[in-house]
Amino acid sequence: MNTQDNLKRHPGEETGQDLNVLALVCNWCTYTAADLAGVTRLKYPTQVKLIRFMCTGMIDVRYILRCFLEGADGVFIGGCHPGDCHYLSGNLKARVRIKGLRPVLEMAGIPEQRLRLSWIGASEGKKLQEELTGFTSEVRKLGPASFRQMHLV
Amino acid sequence: MNQNVRALVIGAGISGIRAALDLAEAGHSVLLTEKALAPGGLLLSLDRQFPDNHCGLCRILPGDITGRVWNACMRRGFGHPDIEYLPGVEVLDIQGTPGNLSALMNRRGLKVDPQKCTGCLECLKVCPVSQPYPLAPGLGQCKAVHPSAPHKPDNWLSINPDACTLCGKCMEVCPTGAIHAAEGNGPESMDKLSLAVLATGVEYFDPQLHNHLGCGHWPDAITSLDFERLISGVGPTRGVLRRPSDLGKVRKAAWIQCAGSRNLKLNADHCSGICCMIALKQALLAREKGMQCALFYMDLRTPGRNWQKYLNQAQQKGIRLIRCRPHSIVRDPGEDSLRIAYAPAPGEQRDENFDLIVFSVGRDPGYKLPAWAGQEGVIVTKGSERVLDIAGSLIAASAAAGRALRSFSDSCAQPGGEAYVSEHEHIHPSVLVVGGGPAGLSAALSLAEQKTQVVLVEKKDHLGGHAIKSMVPEVREQVLELRDKVQKHPEIEVLNEARLQSCTGPAGRFVARLLDARGHKREVKHGAAILACGTNPSRVETEDPRIINVFDLPEKLLSPDAPGNSSGRTVFILCSGTRREPADYCSKVCCQLALRQAIEIRRLNPESEVTIFYRDIIVQGDDEQLYTRARSDGVCFIPYLPEKPPVFQAGEKSVTVQGVDPYLKEDLQIEADRLILASGVIPESASDLARIFDIQSTEHGFLKEADVKYRPLDSVRAGIFVCGSGRNPVLAGEAVLEGEAAAQTALSWLARGRRNWPGSFVRVKTALCSLCAMCLQACPFKARYPDEHTGAMAVDALACQGCGACIAVCPNKASAWAGQEEEEMHELE
Amino acid sequence: MHNFTLIKTKGDPGRTVNSLLAGLVEKELVQGVLTLAVGPFSSLPMPSLLCSIEQIKNSSPLAPAAGVSAAVHAARISRGPEKFRTAAVLRPCELRALVELAKLNQARLENLVLISMECPGRLENRRYLELRSEHPDLDVDYYLHPDLQAEASGTCLSCTDFIPEYVHLGICLLGLDLKQEIGISWHQEQGEELARVMEFVSGQESDSRRQAIKELEAARKNAWLNLQEKTAQEISTPEGLQKAIGDCLGCFNCQRACPVCFCRDCVSSREAFEQDPEELYDRGARKGSLRLPTDLTMFHLTRLAHMAHACVGCGQCSSVCPSRIPLADIFRTTGASTQEELGYRPGRSPDEPVPLVRFSEEKDT
Incomplete structure (x- = not known):
């Protein structure tokens, strides 16, 4: 494990080991966009691990909490644009849930910048790249999350 | 289930896919042919579609497989167990009788085997041919071998048989031997087809061929089809709007409507129907990217329940709507941009520069269905006769599938009889x-x-x-x-x-x-x-017999003997109750009805005068001919602005209608014997x-x-x-x-109900359910309901599409994924 | 307020309320009364379902104690068939919890007559017993002596929602000489009906009452702001939270005592005890050690995520915690911002939909 000082200099930034960014994305839009980004050979940070869900509406807030408690430095949620959800309104449900979750994260000392909700349509491979790159560098500014090494109750 | 029906669907655009799915879901086996390699047709090039300006193509997949298909973007192709997809096949002729048709087709073969191709693209380097890029001919050239569709991986390459010279260089250079340039070419016949659905779609007007306003001469004047590629995230400029001529940034763009439509000189007396919406969408997308947008139009045709709102949105977002037909386009000598000359009002001449000009193209007036389309047993989708939007194409395709099956009803699926899902669940085989x-x-x-x-x-x-x-x-x-x-x-x-x-x-x-x-x-x-x-028609509140609802104008009132009709003046006011709140939608039926009535009045009594006050005459397709006819029959048309609608007052002798002359900008007064109001439907x-x-x-x-x-x-x-x-x-x-x-x-x-249904996506642990009913509210498909037998919230397997919204909302996970424990969802490595 | 009347107390406001409750049963408006009563073998007044007039007349509806939240029991009783109609005397926070439960199908408000009082706060159980040994007439004295009220639980002292909202009959105690009189207010159709049968006569409210309410509001608000600030400062960092919940035993008392936590079997209690040894070793190896029972941070955050929007601020979680974790402070502080974010006030009205399944159809933002 790295010491706090080492982490400040971002060792492993090249190899993608300095940060854990989890991207919970919906199957129909954002995952398809990621696939498209791959097809069109767009690169996004290696720190990002994509986890595919059928719909952002099925993302239980507990999954997000679990991500942070298990040491994620950032959690990115990508879904269809409002009105575009394959299941009509899953993305709107995700939006409300995340709105309600923010104060909980604040109480847990997790800065709100570590959780981002973004709408990325199936043909927006470019936007996926920009969003993930932007989010990763924002998370990098905050440094590694404390829960990563802390022994939790 | 009846596998004797063997259906041929020609064209794998959205219409063909829908028709094929409908036939397959009814239990028949389907052959789906497509001239190109990738299915999707025109939609392959449309990233975003009106009226929500996003996609959603995945939703046409049948409900029972969406939850079980990963990565099911239709742009990448689609699979259905009962549909055989035949890419690179052109149908040349169909003969025979319904139930026993045979099709002559040119199987142009799969040139590059995606199984073997590694996507190294060496073949592109050696190909000597240069051809216009098939999806966007106005936007430069590509090789004869090229990526088949923008969303496909690089190992999906097409070779355009019309451009390919069969020089064989690509075959030499291919490291895996994936290219078989000449294999499987040539005509071939397919027999024992029960029925055929023609869903090839129409051909679009090419303004270059007609040198329409200099299109083709100026690289920065492109068609609306090209524009879709230009603004696409996977287009040649990766979604940044650049001028094709010098790749300079576009700051200001103009759309010119009705290129190849509503044009008697081109023998195009039809309205293509959806180009107004397409142009509004394109302008809205460009506006999102910060562009200034102007739209030159004659009538903005936004019929129906949704589209008026879309037009309002475009106006709110600052898209300029200019009602006139520009008369010329020239390159501004001092600038990089093109100059449009137009006359917004008589005697008023304006010039304006634009970086990009988009021609809204519709159905090519020269487009004809192939001769064999008239063959008995071949059903033509409406979308192959005129331009339709997505919903319209899908509706037409389903209707065509139905017509094809009805022409054939003896051997069709028989929904009566055993329904089957599981022992307890079945679908009642009848319809209300x-x-x-x-x-x-x-x-x-x-x-x-x-x-x-x-x-x-x-x-x-x-x-x-x-x-x-x-x-x-x-x-x-x-x-x-x-x-x-x-x-x-x-x-x-x-x-x-x-x-x-x-x-x-x-x-x-x-x-x-x-x-x-x-x-x-x-x-x-x-x-x-x-x-x-x-x-129902909305009511017109008046006691005056001279003021009539357009829906109540009976035929006898049209006749010359009708009271107040001898050489009388009739005034119509269109959109008198709609296209503004509280009825901010277009009723669609009034315009064509008013045109028919106006023509009839003039026919019965050539002495009479007919004036129509209108906002936009909204008729589509060949109904345009009604408009043309009414104008040539001497009906007077006066446009008005929504903020200044004509007002009327019933006097003793006549009904006075007051409006504004749009060109002279002066008040205008007509003493009418009869006023007909189009107040819309509710x-x-x-x-x-x-x-x-x-x-x-x-x-x-x-x-x-x-x-x-x-x-x-x-x-x-x-x-x-x-x-x-x-x-x-x-x-x-x-x-x-x-x-x-x-x-x-x-x-x-x-x-x-007759298929073996795979069961529900969601399992309910009844002992844990507290009956809080949050799942009931969360389910977008109303598939959750309280079950009296178990005392828990049950899942309707037939309605459930597997989105998981009910699971996410269930606080103690009494609802869980079938076959997956909640704890497993929490295992992160 | 027009629907307001004064009733003479003859020195004991509690008894006056008892007579009123007995009247409801006598007039067959309800079949029973749910209120606090000291049983033959208990020392604390506990929520009890009272059916006999005699028992009702001996109950302690105004006792400043709440050993457990009566909301859960009111909800349970209300789920019966229509022939059982119950008058439930609840604190304002309990009433809010009941309304929340009703939204989730856990209670049927149509089977209840909702009665609540202006609440100066409740005493912690232990403190109630201590004080009662000094003041045998504590249930009356508490309302007459402000210094006794200052002994109320910390949660109550910073509670700004001490006036019941969604109620049929309200017992008014503030700004009145309770030795002389108490006030009764009535609300909604059911309240009007009750007032008609009980022959209440509308009267005027005095300025002194308004003044007293205003003063209490100001004091409480001040205390609440201080508490919020303190909680935000001391707890809302990763270390702060760990410190606060560090001694959690995993007894799940807080979850069981919470009146709005309605699940049959909490997902977290299953999680904490359902891991196999291999998994525990695996997790232990990752950081060198593993605190047992595991996942208690997850438990508390889950509860926050599930319930913060519905937190009615009753303070039961803090009261029952053997490790004295300031759970109520954490919940109320988080709840306040969640509720503000979602534009939601728990317990205000059963018609206000639960926010996590309500979502806006708006396309933008």
Whole structure:
């Protein structure tokens, strides 16, 4: 494990080991966009691990909490644009849930910048790249999350 | 299930895919051919579509597989067990008799084997041929071997057989031997086809060929099809709007409407119908990227329930709408941009520079269906006759699939008989149709002719709706014929003067309760419901007999003997009650009706004067000819602005109508003998129906579909379908088509009851359920319900699409994924 | 307020309320009364279902104690068939919890007559017993002596929602000489009906009452702001939270005592005890050690995520915690911002939908 000082200099930034960014994305839009980004050979940070869900509406807030408690430095949620959800309104449900979750994260000392909700349509491979790159560098500014090494109750 | 039917669907655009899916879901085997390699047709190049400016293509997948298919973007192709997809096949001719057709096709072969191709693209380097890029000819060149579709991986390469010189260089250089340039070419015949659906779509006008306003001469003047590629995230500029000529940034763009449509010089006396919406969408997308946008138009045609709102949105976002036809385009010598010269009003000449000019192209006036399209047994989708939007194409495709099967009903699927899902669940093999207008009649008849029991419920004491009083003899005849057939058909029970009270039960096992004509209570069990309630004319509040609702103008009033008609003056005011709040939608039927009436008045009495005040004359397709005819017949058309509508006052001798002359900008006064108001239609019974069937309705009270583009006739509830004017105002002919399509969609749904259903996505741990009903509220498809037997919230397997919203909302995970424990979801490595 | 009347107390406001409750049963408006009563073998007044007039007349509806939240029991009783109609005397926070439960199908408000009082706060159980040994007439004295009220639980002292909202009959105690009189207010259709049968006569409210309410509001608000600030400062960092919940035993008392936590079997209690040894070793190896029972941070955050929007601020979680974790402070502080974010006030009205399944159809933002 790295010491706090080492982490400040971002060792492993090249190899993608300095940060854990989890991207919970919906199957129909954002995952398809990621696939498209791959097809069109767009690169996004290696720190990002994509986890595919059928719909952002099925993302239980507990999954997000679990991500942070298990040491994620950032959690990115990508879904269809409002009105575009394959299941009509899953993305709107995700939006409300995340709105309600923010104060909980604040109480847990997790800065709100570590959780981002973004709408990325199936043909927006470019936007996926920009969003993930932007989010990763924002998370990098905050440094590694404390829960990563802390022994939790 | 009947595998004897072997259907051929020609063209794998959205229409062909829909028709193929409908046929396959009804239990038939389908061959789907496509000239190109990738399925998707025109939609391959449209990233975003109106009216929500996003995609949603995945939603046309059948409900029973969406939850089980990963990565099911239709742009990457699609699979269905009963559809055989034949890429690179062009159909040259079809002969034979229905039930035994044979097709002559040119199988142009799969040139590059995606299994072997590694996507190294060495072949592109050596290919000596340069051809216009097939998806966007206005945007430069590519090699004869090129990526097949923008969303496909690089190992999906096409070789254009028309451009390829068969030089063989690519085959030499390919490291894996994936290219077989000449293999499998040549004509080939396919026999024993039961039926064929032609769904190739229309050809678009090419302004270059006609040197339309210099298109082709200026690289920065492109067609609307090219623009889609230019703004696409996977287009040549990766979605950054750049000028094709020098890749300079675009700051200001103009759209010029009706390129190749509504143009008598080009012999194009038709309206292509959706170019206005396409241009508005493109301008909105460009506006999002910060561009200044102007749209040159004659009439902005935004018919129906949704599109007016879209137009309002475009205006709010600052898109300039300029009502005139530009007369020339020249390159500004000092600038990089093009200059449009136009005259917004007589004597007023303006020049304006634009970086990019987009021609809104529609159906090529020279486009003709192939000769074999008239062959018996070949059904042509409406989308191959005229340009339709996505929803329109899908509706037309479903209707075509239905027509094809009905032409053939003896060997078709027979929804009667054993229904099967599991021991406890099945779909009742009958349909309740609500509403006896054109849509309801045609739905009922289509179902009955495919051997499905129908109960048709009508509020009034007769069938046919308003259409039996139509001015158009063909429409009247069509509806009367439908009515007769429906009344005589043994599978259809008609309940006139019936009042629906409730509909309960889970999907496929609905029970409707109603009062029949004698006030007796009645229960109707049904597996599907089609809501086709229609609209009513909104009333015109006046006692004055000279002020008449356009829908009430009976034929006798058109005659020369009618009071006040001898050499009289008739004034029409269109949109007098609609296209502004509280009815901010277009009723679609009024314009063509007013045009017909105006023509009739002038025909009966050439002495009479007819003036029409209008905002936009909204007629589509060949109805444009009515407009042309009315103008040439001497009907006077005066446009008005919504903020300054004409006002009228009933005097003793005449009705005074006051408006503004749009060109002279002066007040204008007409003493009319008769004033006809087009106050639009209102969906009077739709919101009641929506409540009874627990589906959504719009702010204006129309029935709301599950998805305005891709599932236009489904409601959010499985087994409940919507069609006709109660959903979205349509003309009678379109209503008939929608009825047929809704019937076909309903039949696909009923057919599920005969298939072995894979079971539910969601499992309920009944002991944990607290009955809090949050799942009930979270489920977008109303697939959750309280089960009295278990004392827990159950899942309706037939309605569930597997989105997981109920699981996410269930606080103690009494609802869980079938086959997956909640704890497993939390295991992160 | 027009629907307000004064009733003479003859020195004991509690008894006056008892007579009123007995009247409801006598007039067959309800079949029973749910209120606090000291049983033959208990020392604390506990929520009890009282059916006999005699028992009702001996109950302690105004006792400043709440051993357990009566909301859960009111909800349970209300789920019966219509022939059992119950008058439930609840604190304002309990009433809010009941309304929340009703939204989730856990209670049927139509089977209840909702009665609540202006609440100066409750005493912690232990403190109640201590004080009662000094003041045998504690249930009356508490309302007469402000210094006794200052002994109320910390949660109550910073509670700003001390006036019941969704109620049929309200017992008014503030700004009145309770030795002389108490006030009764009535609300909604059911309240009007009760007032008619009980022959209440509308009267005027005095300025002194308004003044007293205003003063209490100001004091409470001040205390609440201080508490919020303190909680935000001391707890809302990763270390702060760990420190606060560091001594959690995993007894799940807080979850069981919470009146709005309605699940049959909490997902977290299953999680904490359902791991196999292999998994525990695996997790232990990752950081060198593993605190047992595991996942208690997850438990508390889950509860926050699930319930913060519905937190009615009753303070039961803090009261029952054997490790004295300031759970109520954490919940109320988080709840306040969640509720503000979602534009939601728990317990205000049963018609206000639960926010996590309500979502806006708006396309933008």
